[in-house]
Amino acid sequence: MKEKWPKLGPKYLRSDSLKDVLFKANYGHVAKSIDGSAIPGRSEDEEMGEESCQLCDKTRIVRRKPRDMHVHYGLIASGNQVIKDATFRDRLNRYLGGQVLSVEMEAAGMADNFPCIVIRGIYDYADSHKNTDWQEHAAAVAAAFAKELLQYIQPGDVDRERPVRDILSQVCDVVSTIRDDTTDIRAKLNKKEDAKILDWLTPLDYGPQQSDNLSRRQPETGNWLLQSEEFLGWLAGKKQTLFCPGIPGAGKTILTSIVVDFLDSKCGNDAEIGITYIYCSSGRQHEQKVDDLVASVLKQLTQCRSSLPESVRSLYDQHNAKRTRPSLDEISALLHLSREIEIHANPNDVARYLESHIGQLPSCVQQSRQLQKDITTGILEAVNGMFLLAQLYLGLLADKMTENDIRSAVETFRKQYKGIGEDQKDKVLAHAYEQTMERINAQMPGMKTLAIKVLSWITYAKRRLTTSELQHALAIKTGTSEIDPGDLTPIGDMVSVYAGLVTIDEESGIIRLVHDTAQQYFERSQGPWFPHARTEIATNPNLGSTASCLTYLLFPAFNVDLFDLDTYIEGRKSNKHLYPLLSYCMEYSALHARLASPEPCCVTRFFSSESNIAKNWLLSAAKNGGPQAEATAEWLLERGACINTKDSEWKTPLHHAALNGWKQCVQLLLQREANLDLDSDNMIPFHYAVSNSDQEMAQIFLNAGIPIDLTVRRRIIVGMFQNSRVTYRVLDSAQNPTQNGSLEEGLTSLHLATLTGCRTMTKFLLEQGANPNYASEHGQTPLHLALGQNLYRPQCLGNRDVWSDPDAQIECVLDHARDEEYPSTWKWVDKVRLDIVNLLLEQPGIDINAQDISSVSPLHFVSGNRRASKFIIQRLIEKGARVSIRTNKVETPLHLACQAENMDALGILLTSGADPTECDENGANALHYAVRRKEMVRIIFEHISEETQGALVDSKDKHGRNALHHLWKDYEITEIDSLKLLLELSTGVNELDQEGLSPTATFLSTRVFLNSNEDPEVLRLLFRHGADPSHKTKEGFNLAHLAVRSGRASAALLRILANQKVDVRARDEQGRTALHHSAISGWLTEEVLCCLRDEFQLSTELLDAQRKTPLAYAIKKGQEDHHPDIFERDR
Incomplete structure (x- = not known):
């Protein structure tokens, strides 16, 4: 190409401007300096195109042996978008077996169905540092390789292949199938991710309840509402609300399901119309707070769309990374103009219901049409708009065997309602419930007992129960150690004794009272019907009227470790081991027992048992959470539950309580002197209060006497997957933290706050007296970690804890930021980091020159970090940082600034008195470090005399190498302008180092990343200046x-x-x-x-x-x- 098309050479041939640089996977691209300034010296072409890596930290480059390009043969993955994420790149590579060479787009899927070889010119590393510098050259190399490959193909080989025209029709069919399959797969993947986000919004799902409510609709009922003037006006209007109040039992719930079904059938396929519904219930108050309800509306509006709206996905990305929840303001909107229509039982609808169910009455009713008519008319008059009453009254007639008894009962219904005002209608319902209970009590003893058991459980259970849960609750017997399948009451038999008071939701399997008013009635009037229900549910199965939660928990099947107990709760065991009531008992037994007065004696018996369930209950409640978990934990602590049990991650109840933000529980645990052991993340409970930015929780620990500078020493902990679970083991013998207040070298809570980037807790801990100079076992102070955002880590494959986890640091938000948000997110992260450093520097006793085990000081850290703000460097020097301080390798901050090409640090250090002639342990001075970049050489020369300049250029390190020798060390690329500047001052162009090499010999014997077209010019310059x-x-x-x-x-x-x-x-x-x-x-x-x-x-x-x-x-x-x-x- 250079000979045939010389004009194309500069664009497509390799040149010195092409640099093969690979950054570490966890280091993102830096577009702006920490103070927001633009990149100095950036060309207009760069501004318009891809960003350069001029501000990226060169110390984060992966050091590799020098090598040229080579041809790869192997797996090339196909994709539909460009990858600019090193973490995703590596994860994809691991998923595909670790053998992926490239991810290409243009020939995606072609090789499977078309006889071809895909030749790609790879020109980037698929990370955030991605640029197109190598693209033209890579294309030229790929084309050249393809040309050479074609020269090896013989004409006879081509003749034996099928003609392309015979293949194309087959390929078209395959491509069409692939397109359909890909669309389906993409839709499934998107739906799976969308479902995850929607469940994150809220786990509430009202679909099954809607289906169940609609299934109980009597055909043709409710049409009056759909045809009403108010409804039609609301339907035709915009931004209006139809308000439908109604008396209890009027049928509001069923009518709501009718309206939802009507709207769905009419508008469900219109993508511009959203349909949402919520069914509020007194039994679900803990999960129906305002933000839960609004989140449910948002979930329903988005889940039926072909794809999740970007605004919802953005909300998830914004909060999920920070482990926060969206506020009500973020997901709610105001309600505007409203219409009102009162809900009442339409007489025609009630009549239809009665006519369809009257066949359930005794034979005397079936034989008389006039009696059927009179019953319908009488009940219609009696219910006066309360649909629920019609259902109850019809049930009360079921045991009336003569015509006179039936007429007398109907007349009684009429009289009960006559003269009753609107505010007294609930009394009529209460009377109907009372009559229904009298009917239940009149049943045979066995049926009566079963009905009372069922009603007491349903009434006083703390959440709605499924039929299988209730079956197990009824089947517990005194002296048994498991549920006997022969004791399970058939669901049909349970239904038959309810007398219409209980209903089963077919979709969810939930068994419940027929109406909220029934719940309210039984709660008010428990005395006459089941006076001991609360106590019996909690503890006492002896009366045979209700199951006992504590007895159930003491079954030998639950005498297992916490891992197996969790598998029972989550239903991961085989069917013969399923215990559907276990989850309920674990969550609500404590609440039932607390409500029982006086406390039953079996509570003492439970805690004195040897069962593991008594030891694991507190840990399970703290670990698994739930609406009543905190109250359960407090009750268990008040009764002496075991406080130091550990789960598979070595977390104790105190760890989980701190993680959950359970302040009262933490106080109780600390009062009982719970251990402050390390978990598998090398964290003590106090650390989780810090990592959660929970100042109140942290104050509880401090008030309990926990030293604010309590130290930990990180251990090497590795996880192994055995027997379907992850287990951990320690590979070293580092000590646990002390609890007696004595301090030793190690990491403190302030180290954690500064390392992870928690500004709030850094400020709080310093205000509470945390020592900013406390050193870890490796000598690192909080200031070291605030500046370096890294610590000395135990090196072991698979070892990762919170201290070393990038996802625990504030920078993890960048992983979830969209491209357009990335710069502003970086700016926010940098500001937080800068604020933390300033908080530390404002401490009166801060040791600005503290050195770690490598004698690295804070000034070394920032000088060697190309992204570090010049303001921080200036602040450190103003606070007394010594510019001549040295590391174990006798390196000064000036050495590291030159090594990192940190121009800002270089100028500030020299202005502050740093001596460029000072040498490291190898005798190398600042110029030796800076020699490859002309700009750095120029800055150094500006701060020294001309006489010193020449002496510095010719000065030698301990290996006899002068500045010219250092131009080509470490395989780095050298700017030719820097060489020219040095040659003008140097007299040592033929000086030999200890290996007997002159600068020219060093140049010729040293490899760089790539062959350079400037090599001949470099050699000419050396000879022109007297090279031998x-x-x-x-x-x-x-x-x-x-x-x-x-x-x-x-x-x-x-x-x-x-x-x-x-x-x-x-x-x-x-x-x-x-x-x-x-x-x-x-x-x-x-x-x-x-x-x-x-x-x-x-x-x-x-x-x-x-x-x-x-x-x-x-x-x-x-x-x-x-x-x-x-x-x-x-x-």
């Missing part, structure tokens, strides 16, 4: 030998050497020529081979002292196994 072309190493290698050994050699470079009288044909002490060395090193390219063989007449058959030819070495090298990363182009 006759230089030889101790092994007898001349400059040509060094060039081919390192792979730097090119035809142009060899010609320059020859022009400077370097003997390219020379042999070394082993009789080897440049061709031998090139073959031995593995850097023999076609270009170099042709140049040495054709221009310099070096034969591939020349023998060295070992009687081997270059060809023999090349063959041997080609037979070696090589890691893919060292495979070289054209080698």
Whole structure:
């Protein structure tokens, strides 16, 4: 291309501007400096295109051996969007077996059904640092490879292949199928993710209740509401509310289900119309707070859409990362204009109901049409708009066996309602319930007992029960240790004894009272019907009237460890081991027992038992939570429950109570001197109060006498998956924290707050007297962690705790930020970090020069961080940070600033008196560190005299290397302008280091990331400034030998050497020529081979002292196994 199309060369050929840089996966791209300033020196092209990595921290680059490009053959994944996330990239790679070479889009799916080979030019690392610098060159290389591949295909091979036209029709069919399958898969994946987000909004689901309510509708009833003037006006209007009040039992619930069904059938397919509904119930008050109800409305409005609205997804991303909940203001909207229509039982609807159910009455009714008519007329007059009364009255007639008894009862119904005002209608209902109970009491003893048991459980259960739960509740017997299936009451028999007071929701399996007014009636009048219900439900099955929660919990089946107990609660065991009542008993037994007065004696018996359930109950309640979990925990603590049991993650009840924010429980646990042990995350309970930013909780710990600087030493903990569970073990013997107030080296709560980026708790802890100078076992103070956001970590595969988890730090919000939100989110994170540093620096006794085990000070941290704000550097120096402070490697902040290319730090440090002539343990000064960047060299020179400049350039480190030698160390790319600046001042262009290498020899023997087109110009500059072309190493290698050994050699470079009288044909002490060395090193390219063989007449058959030819070495090298990363182009 360079020869045929020279104008295309600059765009498509490799150049020094192309740098192969890979950042660590957990380090995101930096678009702006910490103070929000723009990138200095950025070109207009860069502003309009991809962002550069000029502000990215070079210390976060993955250090790799120098290598050239190479051809990959293997798995290429297909995708429908560009990947710019290193974490997602690595996760995808692991999911696909760790063998993915690239994710491409243009040929996605083609190779499966079309005879082809996909050739891709890979030009980025699919991370946030993604840019298109390499794109043109990668395209040219891929095209060149494809061209060369085609040259190996024989015409006869093509003739044996099927013609493309025969394949296309098949491919079209396959592509159509793939499109349908992909659409379906994408829809399923989206729906799965959407369902997760919607359940996060609220777990409430009123769909089953809607179906059940509608199923109880009598055909043709409720039409009066749908045809009313008010309803039709509301339906035709905009931004209006139809308010439908009604007396208890009027049928509001059923009518609501009718309206919902009507709207769904009429508008359900219209994407512009949203239909939502809520059924409030006195039995679900704990889950029907205002924010729950509004969240349910939002959930219903979004779940039927083809895709989740971006606003809802954004709300989830915003709060889920921070583990917060959306406020009511974020998910609610105001209600506007309203209409009103009173709900009452329509006479026609009541008549239809009576006519359809009158067949359930005795035979005397079935034989007389006139009696049927009189019953209907009489009940219609008696109910006066209360549909529920019609149902109850009809049930009260079921045991009247003669016509006179029936007429007398109907007349009684009429008289009960006559003269009753609107405010007294609930008395009529109460009387109907009382009559129904009298009918139940008149049943045979066994049926009466069953009815009373069922009603007492349903009335006093703390949540609605399923039929299977109630069956188990009724089946518990004194002296038994498990549920006998023979004791389970058939559901049909339970229904038959209710006399219409109880109903079963078919969709959910919930068994409940027929109406909220029935619940209110029995709660008010429990005395006459089941006076001991509260106590019996909690504790005492002896009377045979109600099941006992505590007796149930003491079943031997639950005498297991916490993990197995959780499997029972969650229903993960096989059917024969399912205990449907267990979840209810674990959550509500304590509440029942607390309401029982006096406290039954079996409570004492329960806690004195040897069952594991008594030991695990507190831990289970704290771990699994629930509406009554906190109250349960408090009750258990008041009765001496075991407080130091641990779950599989080594968390105790105190850990979970702190995590849950249970302040009263934490106080009780601390009063009982609960242990402050480390869990598997190396966290004590106090730490969770800090990580949750819960100041009140933290104050409770401090008030209990817990030292604010209580320390922990992190242990190496690894998790293993065994027997369907994760278990943990410690790999070292680090000590647990002390509880007696004595302090030792370790991490404190202030370390945690500054490390994770918790501004609120940093301020709180400092105000409470936390020591800002307390050092960890590795010597790191909170200021170290605030500046470095990292700590010395135990190195072990699989070891990860809260201290080392990136998701625990404030920067994790960036993982959930959308592209357009990323800059503002970064700015917010930086401000929080800066505020934390300022809080620490404002402490009067702060040790600004504290050093860790590597003698790294805070000033070292910020100087070596390219993103660090210059304001922080200035603040540290103003507070007394020593600019000449040294690490264990005798490095000053100035050394690290030069190493990180931190221009701001470099200027501030030099202005503050930092000495660029100071050396590290290897004798390297600041110029040695900065030498590869002209701008850094210029800044250093601005702060020293001209005389010192020359001396600094020629100064040598302990290895005899001057600034020119350092230009090419560590495989870094050097700016040619920096070389020019140094050569103007240097007199040491031919100085030798301890290895006997001159700067020119160092240049030729050192590899960089990529071959540079500037190499010939560099070599010319060196010779122009007096470099000795006759230089030889101790092994007898001349400059040509060094060039081919390192792979730097090119035809142009060899010609320059020859022009400077370097003997390219020379042999070394082993009789080897440049061709031998090139073959031995593995850097023999076609270009170099042709140049040495054709221009310099070096034969591939020349023998060295070992009687081997270059060809023999090349063959041997080609037979070696090589890691893919060292495979070289054209080698």
